[in-house]
Amino acid sequence: MGTTVRRGLTFWRRSIQARVVASTLVLSAVVVSVVGWFLLQQTRDGLLENRVDAVVAEADNESAEALERLVAxxxxxxxxxxxxxxxxxxxxxxxxxxxxxxxxxxxxxxxxxxxxxxxxxxxxxxxxxxxxxxxxxxxxxxxxxxxxxxxxxxxxxxxxxxxxxxxxxxxxxxxxxxxxxxxxxxxxLEEERETLALVTRALLTAGGLLLVLVAGMTWLVTRQVVTPIRAARRVAERLAAGRLQERVRVSGEDDLARLALSFNQMASNLQRQIRQLEELSRVQRRFVSDVSHELRTPLTTVRMAGDVLFDARADFDPVTARAAELLQTELDRFETLLVDLLEISRFDAGAAVLELDDVNLVDVAHRVVERNRPLAEQRGVSLVVRAPARPCLAEADVRRVERIVRNLVTNAIDHAGPPERGRSRVVVHVAGDDHAAAIAVRDYGVGLAPGESALVFNRFWRADPARARTSGGTGLGLSISLEDTHLHGGWLQAWGRPDEGAQFRVTLPRRAGTPLRQSPLPLVPADARERLAGATS
Structure with missing residues (x-):
């Protein structure tokens, strides 16, 4: 019974033809009922009026005859x-x-x-x-x-x-x-009642037939309008599925035919523009990939020369030694940028694949924190891991997961608050449940303005363009992290408020291919003002 009701409601919501027919039928039934009631009232009043006139006349005749007999x-x-x-x-x-x-x-x-x-x-x-x-x-x-x-x-x-x-x-x-x-x-008044019953049956029969006729006419009229619309919907669905050559069949010269013609022209323009964009995207991906590969050879040569200069910097004067150090730092960053560009090109080309294994996110968090601790100490930032004692497993690619967490931690170190204000702290949270596992990285720095949480994953985007990248980032780390997360079928989300810091949360399914419904960690941290205000209220 419940399934039948749900199917009926689904059909009602999706079928404009059914709604139009039902609405017309209801309105017609109301009109027929009002008109029928009015006709019945008029018929009854007419019958009774004629009957009253007749019986009063007959009673007067009988009374007059009786008086004549009494006189005699x-x-x-x-x-x-x-x-x-x-x-x-x-x-x-x-x-x-x-x-x-x-x-x-x-x-x-x-x-x-x-x-x-x-x-x-x-x-x-x-x-x-x-x-x-x-x-x-x-x-x-x-x-x-x-x-x-x-x-x-x-x-x-x-x-x-x-x-x-x-x-x-x-x-x-x-x-x-x-x-x-x-x-x-x-x-x-038996005859009048039978006459009124006959008229009532006739009106009911005529009203029922009229409603059936109206329903049939409405169904036919709406079918003429809805059928081309349904055909256009099916073509639009096939266009959305990538079958760009699909078109609506045009017949006639009426408004619906002109609509179908305009739809086909729009589809042709979209197909042409999509083809152009695909070609431009292919050329762009090819360009990035070719440039990245072609730069590897000269970069290797420059790297060898830079290593020689860096190793011999003790024999140089201070200015030249400093130049050798800067050259070595920028070569490291340039090499990282090439690696990131190659990775982005693989994502764009759809060539990225996962090497799945059972990964303990607690171990991943500790490894990433230990590797980035020297950078954090150099910035005066303390790194804290808050994870359960038991393993938190997820079926994932350990290399990509470590890269996601590393990018989030280095980004948090870059944006941590100044030590003199007691906010130079980054906390890494790890949690899991039966369906998902999550890692959240919390910092207490400048935070994010409203709307920036949706922009932070764009390539080369910065909240403050004048701010330097102290960790040697390329501006592609969060974009690559987002692509890695999507490759796992997970979520990567950001929360931030100005002067309250930010929190980035990555959520992965425990089993690959399982859709996510919720995360074991909240996106808004427990120490955020909005959470504290909600708790007190």
Whole structure:
């Protein structure tokens, strides 16, 4: 059931055709319902109005005929009950043949009710069908009146049946006692109810067929619009997958055809520009690779000459000796730059591969820290490793992982705070869980301004262009570290705040190819102001 609901929701979200058809169907149903209700009200009011006019006229005719008979009664008749029966019985007989009931109330029926006695009525009729409001009317007035009321009849087995009807009352005066009595005519509305039910069924049937027709028309119309859009979507997906020769089939000259034509022109322009960029990128990679390789031979020669000069610097004057030392330092940096450029070219060419093995990140952190400790001491920076006692293993290329950590540590040493402010400290954190292992390098230097955490991995980017590279960096270390991390399927992220320092975190999966969901180390350090403010609040 849950799978079916999820599939239905997915289909609803993805299908604009289904949403348009459903919306049109709902709106059409609302309109049809309102119009149908209005027509039913008008039909009912018309039927009832015509029926009221007919029954009132018929009641007036019966009352007029009864008065004519009373006028013809001899003046010697003094029995009021007999005279009332003789008046009511012919009217009751006609009512049974013409489909209405009759009640002739007694002289005091307004006070005592019709059931108290003295009333003559159609056999089987429940006299309570005459509403009290009508009885009260004739207690105060002799004008003809009518009202809607349910007509109840009693069957031979004692069961009571009820149906809607109209009750019309008219007063007559008997010559025998000179007292007024009221004739009540009860007309059922069964025919009108059947007519209204027939009209209701007809409207429901017509409304249902109309909704089906509207849904079908909407589906056909939206299909004409959605089908080309879906075709364009499939072509766009294939273009995104690298099949740049795909195009949308154009048919006709309408707006959709012009849209498809514009889409194809856009795809052709993109294909041409992508080809140009690919060619430029290939030429650039080839240029970097060729230059890097071609520079190795003269660099080797210059390196040999530089080593000779550096070894003999004790025999030179101070200026020449210093020049030999500077030459040796810049040759080291130039050689590192060539190595980095070659590595970058391999990444760009997609030729970088991993040599996987189980790597203990705790050992890696300690080795990198020990190798960079002389540089840290030269800068007056203390290096601290905070790692668990147990191994923290990850399936990775140990050479690349050490290069990542080394670049992060040397970068932190370059940007550590001044010793006189007590911030010349770099802390290396190591942690792991069942799915991932991570190393975070924290410094307390100048930090990063907002937005710089996304730029820090760009090639040759510097937060402060005027700042010197004291560790002999080339500006490619963090870029290479990012590529190494991506090659492992991991994350390399940076956090920093001005004057609070920065923290770089590398997260690797425990098993190669396993997607990462979270890191065992937080990106924002625990001693950052924002973390401390959140803890206190």
């Amino acid at each position: 009664v001899p003046g010697t008749e003094t029995d009021a009950s007999t005279q009332a029966s003789e008046l009511a019985i012919p009217i009751i007989a006609r009512g049974q043949t013409r489909g209405f009931d009759v009640v002739l109330g007694g002289p005091d029926s307004s006070e005592t009710g019709l059931a108290a006695g003295g009333s003559v009525y159609t056999p089987g009729l429940d006299t309570s069908s005459v509403p009290r409001s009508l009885l009260d009317h004739f207690a105060a007035s002799s004008d003809t009146a009518w009202t809607y009321a349910p007509i109840r009849t009693v069957a031979e087995d004692g069961s009571v049946a009820s149906e809607p009807g109209i009750v019309v009352g008219s007063q007559v005066r008997l010559p025998s006692d000179g007292r007024a009595r009221t004739l009540y005519f009860l007309f059922p």
